Amino acid sequence: xxxxxxxxxxxxxxxxxxxxxxxxxxxxxxxxxxxxxxxxxxxxxxxxxxxxxxxxxxxxxxxxxxxxxxxxxxxxxxxxxxxxxxxxxxxxxxxxxxxxxxxxxxxxxxxxx
Amino acid sequence: xxxxxxxxxxxxxxxxxxxxxxxxxxxxxxxxxxxxxxxxxxxxxxxxxxxxxxxxxxxxxxxxxxxxxxxxxxxxxxxxxxxxxxxxxxxxxxxxxxxxxxxxxxxxxxxxx
Numbered sequence: 001x002x003x004x005x006x007x008x009x010x011x012x013x014x015x016x017x018x019x020x021x022x023x024x025x026x027x028x029x030x031x032x033x034x035x036x037x038x039x040x041x042x043x044x045x046x047x048x049x050x051x052x053x054x055x056x057x058x059x060x061x062x063x064x065x066x067x068x069x070x071x072x073x074x075x076x077x078x079x080x081x082x083x084x085x086x087x088x089x090x091x092x093x094x095x096x097x098x099x100x101x102x103x104x105x106x107x108x109x110x111x112x113x
Numbered sequence: 114x115x116x117x118x119x120x121x122x123x124x125x126x127x128x129x130x131x132x133x134x135x136x137x138x139x140x141x142x143x144x145x146x147x148x149x150x151x152x153x154x155x156x157x158x159x160x161x162x163x164x165x166x167x168x169x170x171x172x173x174x175x176x177x178x179x180x181x182x183x184x185x186x187x188x189x190x191x192x193x194x195x196x197x198x199x200x201x202x203x204x205x206x207x208x209x210x211x212x213x214x215x216x217x218x219x220x221x222x223x224x225x226x
Binding site for chain 2: 032034036041042043044045046049087089091100101102103104105106108
C-alpha cells in the first residue's frame with residue numbers, strides 16, 4: 001500500500017548546528033502531516049504538524065516544510081542540542097475524518113557534543 | 114505530560130499464557146489505536162477504535178484482540194502468547210475535532226519466552 005519513507009536512517013550532527021531530517025510520502029491525497037520524536041524507552045511525542053494547504057510552519061526551534069510538488073516533507077531543528085537526540089518519525093494522514101496516520105521508518109538523530 | 118497510560122511497562126511471560134495490555138486515557142478522546150513497534154523500526158497499526166463499541170483491525174495482521182467498552186479504556190489481549198509476539202506495543206489516542214495528531218503512551222515492552 002501507500003507508505004511514508006525517510007531518506008536517511010541516521011543523521012549525526014554537532015551540537016549547535018542545524019539539523020534537517022527529510023521524508024518522502026507517496027499519497028497525494030494526504031492532507032495532514034506530523035513529525036514525532038521518540039526517545040529511547042518512550043512513546044512518540046508530537047513535535048509539529050502541517051496541513052496540506054501550507055508550505056511552512058514554525059515552532060520553537062523547529063520548522064516543517066512541505067513540498068507537495070515532489071511529495072517531500074522536512075523537519076529543521078535549529079541549534080541542535082544533546083536533548084534532541086532521538087528517532088524522528090514523519091506521519092501522514094490519508095485524509096478525511098478517519099484520522100488514520102501512516103508512519104515512516106524513522107531517522108535516528110545523533111547529536112555530538 | 115501525556116494523559117494516556119499503559120500498564121505494565123515491561124512484561125516477560127511464558128509461551129501459551131493469556132495476557133492483557135492495559136491502555137487508558139483521561140482526555141476524552143474519541144479515537145484510540147494500538148501500534149506494534151520493533152526496536153528502531155516503524156510503527157505498525159494493529160487495531161483502532163473510533164468510539165465505544167467500535168473496533169477495527171489495522172494494517173498489520175495481529176493475533177491480538179481489543180475491546181472498547183468505555184471511551185477511556187482500550188485493552189489489548191493475546192489469548193496465547195508466542196515468542197513471535199515479542200515487541201513493543203504502543204497505545205495512542207486522538208480527538209478528531211482537535212486535529213492535533215496522536216498522543217502516545219509510554220508503551221509496553223513484551224517478551225515471550
